[in-house]
Amino acid sequence: MEIRRDVFQAIADPTRRAILLLLASQAMAPNAIAEEFHTSRQAVSKHIQILTECELVKQEQKGREIYYHINAHKMKEIDKWIEQFKKIWETRFNQLDIVLSTIKKQKK
Amino acid sequence: MKNNLLFDFTVDKASKTVFVNREFDADLSLVWDAFTKQEILDQWWAPKPWESKTKFMNFKVAGKRFYAMVGPEGQEHWSIQKYTSITPKTNFKYWNAFADKDENPELPGSEWDLNFNEQDGMTTVNITIYNESLQRMEQMIEMGFQGGFTMTLNYLEELLTRINH
Numbered sequence: 001m002e003i004r005r006d007v008f009q010a011i012a013d014p015t016r017r018a019i020l021l022l023l024a025s026q027a028m029a030p031n032a033i034a035e036e037f038h039t040s041r042q043a044v045s046k047h048i049q050i051l052t053e054c055e056l057v058k059q060e061q062k063g064r065e066i067y068y069h070i071n072a073h074k075m076k077e078i079d080k081w082i083e084q085f086k087k088i089w090e091t092r093f094n095q096l097d098i099v100l101s102t103i104k105k106q107k108k
Numbered sequence: 109m110k111n112n113l114l115f116d117f118t119v120d121k122a123s124k125t126v127f128v129n130r131e132f133d134a135d136l137s138l139v140w141d142a143f144t145k146q147e148i149l150d151q152w153w154a155p156k157p158w159e160s161k162t163k164f165m166n167f168k169v170a171g172k173r174f175y176a177m178v179g180p181e182g183q184e185h186w187s188i189q190k191y192t193s194i195t196p197k198t199n200f201k202y203w204n205a206f207a208d209k210d211e212n213p214e215l216p217g218s219e220w221d222l223n224f225n226e227q228d229g230m231t232t233v234n235i236t237i238y239n240e241s242l243q244r245m246e247q248m249i250e251m252g253f254q255g256g257f258t259m260t261l262n263y264l265e266e267l268l269t270r271i272n273h
Contacts, residue, residue, distance in 0.1 A: 085117070085119070085126075086117040088155050089115075089117055089128055089130075090115065090117075091155035091156070092152060092153065092154075092155050093115065093130050093132075093152075095151070095152035095155070095156065096132065096142060096152040097113070097132065097133070098152075099142060099148060099151045099152045100132060100133070100134040100138060100139065100142060101133075101134075103134075103138060103142075103148070104134060104138070
């Protein structure tokens with residue numbers, strides 16, 4: 001099977017999602033990113049490579065250092081991911097609506 | 109049942125905060141009870157097919173709720189909540205952490221702030237969830253607030269299958 005390089009593959013891994021969250025607030029050098037994780041530098045760097053191939057992350061040369069930052073356009077696809085969590089709350093609250101309406105009927 | 113009830117959900121990654129606002133067609137005291145009494149809470153807190161099972165709940169400042177999200181295959185995800193502030197029918201705050209079955213919290217946790225407001229018989233609840241770390245926020249998202257985790261994974265699987273074919 002051909003190796004897939006798309007946003008969904010990128011976010012399928014918790015470490016990669018954590019890297020994306022980190023980069024969402026600021027551009028970072030690979031060392032700084034690696035320091036945020038307990039795994040090896042090599043492992044983190046592999047994750048960054050996959051994120052780059054998925055175009056979620058872009059690199060930029062600043063002097064001697066390479067900085068990674070988020071590709072905002074591609075991240076929009078991730079927003080659909082966030083939508084899923086919104087769904088969970090929706091489900092939860094719809095259940096609460098039913099509970100509330102049942103209790104109200106019992107009181108009458 | 110009304111289905112045009114206000115509902116906002118936003119995730120602010122920079123401030124590690126999740127905001128949830130929802131309006132309910134019920135008076136304040138009923139909504140307050142639904143959030144603060146274990147027998148009502150367990151009826152709706154877990155998105156189906158998951159179930160919320162509260163082992164104990166002591167709703168007072170410094171009191172705790174210890175509960176599990178129980179999955180369709182019997183899998184259990186425990187959480188512990190410690191109430192830090194309670195203003196009856198107005199606001200309550202708690203610190204929340206995932207835990208093992210022996211009540212040992214997994215740090216870091218998150219801080220929850222819930223505000224209740226009634227207007228014309230409708231009650232609005234504003235929830236702010238502040239995560240102590242980005243990793244924690246990631247964990248919360250990964251667990252999909254625990255209950256929705258499988259739902260989320262199923263969705264992802266479905267997407268991946270679709271992309272593959």
